[in-house]
Amino acid sequence: MHTRSTSIDVLFVNWRDVTHPEGGGSERYVHRVAEGLAAAGLRVAMFCAAHDRSPADEIRNDVEILRRGGRLSVYPRALLHVLRTRPGLVVDVQNGLPFASTLVTRRPVVNLVHHVHREQWPIVFGRIGGALGWWIESVLAPRLYRRSRYVTVSRATAAELVGLGVDGDRLAVVPNGVEPAPEVTAERSAEPRLVVLGRLVPHKRVEHALEVVAALRDRWPTLRLSVVGEGWWESELREHAARLGVTDIVDFTGHVDEQAKHEELARAWVHLCPSVKEGWGLVVTEAGSHHVPTVGYRSAGGLRESVLDGTTGVLVDELEEMVAAVEELLVDDNRRLAMGEAAAGHASRFTWPASIAGFAAVLASAVRDAVPAGAGSAGALAVLEDVDRLVGGVGLDPAVGVGSSLHAQDGGDPERRPTAESDENSDERLHSGTLFLGEWRRSVTVEGNVVADNTAPTIVPSAHA
Template sequence: MNGLRLAIVNWRDPWHPAAGGAERYAWEVARRLALEGAGVRYVTSRARGQQRRDRVDGVDVVRLGGRFTVYPLVLLWTLLRRRSFDAVIDCQNGIPFFTPWVLPRRVPVFCVIHHVHDAQFGLYFPRWMAWVGRLLEGPVSRWAYRRHAFVCVSPSTLNAVRERLGWKGSAYVVPNGATVSKQGPGAVDVPRGDPDLVCVTRLVPHKRLSHLLDLAEHLRGRYPGLRLHVVGDGPEASWLAAQIEGRGLGEVVVAHGFVPEETKAALVARADLHLSTSQGEGWGLSVIEAAALGVATVAYDVDGLRDAVRDGATGWLVGPGEDLAGAVERALEERADPVRRREVAAACREWAGMFGWAGTAGRWARLITAAVATGSAASEDHRAHIVRRYGDDRPRVAEGPDRDLLLADRVGGRPPVLREATPLERLLGRTWAAADPPPEIEAEIEAAAGGAGTGAAGGAGV
């Protein structure tokens, strides 16, 4: 990355009052690529009181416009500097910035998609504006980025991009990392009593906070000492407070609002379960952060969350015909067994340990440098592969221009050996590290290896 000029455009920065996981993702990538020697400009909107120009962790931060005016202003800013960048990461938060319209064709653009917003536009905007949003997210985006590539943060987001947005071009997977404050073993070794539940979330409509309140009403009769901690802030905060009071849940549901990272980690670490009631996510960063503390999550079986939660191993997914209360009661019953409780906590920590921001940035660095070298973010082969070069004992997952460059580099005159990666391997960016992988993962790897052809390199399966 040394010397490469990179622009990362995102709706907000991590210090914006409404920042969430998408901002965390963009900023972690930006600052880590800057540490690798890239010249990075992070271009975003400006909240009241924020400086227009800043420099943080080696990244030049440029703030332009507000919630909607940031889009045309970023396009104008990029147009005036169109020859100043070697590559661009264009983050789509509902709609992207359409930077290919103003950049030279030779500049590779990666459009980052955390999750497909089609169903969510109607929750936030009038019908006509929701229609415009879906038009921009779908047909207009397909045309604008047709010579470039999408980057998704999870396999289910990739599937949604293909199925719901109709994207047929190049699309890769680069997941979130996780950073967690150090805490003790939490509730894992605490004798069982009435449950302590926690939900870390932004207070916005698509997180479906009413489901949490319904759950509290259902469980408080069975568990008189039940506590449900809601951690996070957002436009629904006043609604949540009014609902807690109106439903008489003041002794059960505790709305903490925004809290420092250490306080948040302490609340999660002591909980019996973490909950997510969202109707869909790109990934589920709070799920992985809870898992790192040994705390399993109960969530709906929806995009993103079905990737972040390994059902029955690191949490429980609310299945078809099942309600949230039923899944939570099922999870609490399993946790009543001390052996099962420790087993789930260990699986959670192992799973969370596979995701780190350094790994996320490393995958981005390989994609970007390869795209700059080949002159395009796109690739004719949209699959991910396990690639092992001659003399290399450490095969890895590669896709897009990164894989294309590896296949062209014949060490000792020999082509690399490869097979198509499984969805899990694509998510992790590597093969399963443990000597004895869980049965469902072992079966997935064996199925991929058994069906592997010679691949683009003409070699045998790994």
């Protein structure tokens, strides 16, 4: 092991951490990647907003966590922290608003974007505030990170980022990993049971799950719905349940720990994901690990990849279709069980070691970019040494591009339901590890530049290299 100063090698600046009351799948992704890098020998830190559930300073699995500031004040405080600590490399986690670390450091900055917030801005901030937020995300942020490398978790988000002007040469897709499902004591419910899991905020559209059980309760009198999670929108959801007359068949569990979450998933027949937007939808693969298929909206973006339509679940376009799809799965035991089996197989393809190695490959590329530009420091080169060792351990070569030409998933007849064979083939393409390159505006074909394969990580020479 080489020796170096005690300065931070990789600093993640994030709006929230995994212990935050509003933390979710994106925070889990950041923590798992940070912990993986720390396990490889890097000194990794995270700067995020403070909250009352965790101390201001903490070390979790070798990751130093500093919690300062609030919902908005965390942004300027994070920049001051970058200035003061001068980390070898910074990962800005952009949840709509950018941290803009590029303004205060010449060291490499990688921008992690789970999904684009075009639809969420007006829902949360209204017409004027939403327009300002969208301008910051869609116009200002791409300029701030015009020389930085990007990471996202799905091809859908990658395509949207390219549409905003992000150079595909700098854009990598590194999907979520999935923890192996823990042992549970719960058995599948004898009566039909649905589950929706996530933060209780407007853009998750849990109202649609309530509408589903309201529409089906007359034909399925023993039907129940578990709403797992917490958030500031909960009172509105409870009022909506009362208006629909379904309070007696809906269980609001509030915040639950990991074990209780998996117990709820194991009891369910069908998982609902009515969210406006998902970068990937980690809970989809978590539900799948318990043999539970998902019904969600095609327009959510990342669900087009976490759900294999017609095989591991069903994607729909509107609420009426969601009601019909859920009822079909309740009626047809064989189809539901087959989808659950396929969902478990699909979920097993995603591992955190592969995701961590893919992310490390992007960091290595960012450091290599910086060295010729004069931004590479001794600390950054030390980071590269540890990252190279981590990447090499799973067979990834961060210096080599990956090439693949993929047709957009939305192409073709939107009414066509894929066959099992075509789904299997598309599954192979999806996880063959590809980054994006090319003009999304001019063609439905997205050219691949770099890919993180989450099943058997390998890198192959790019046709464009």
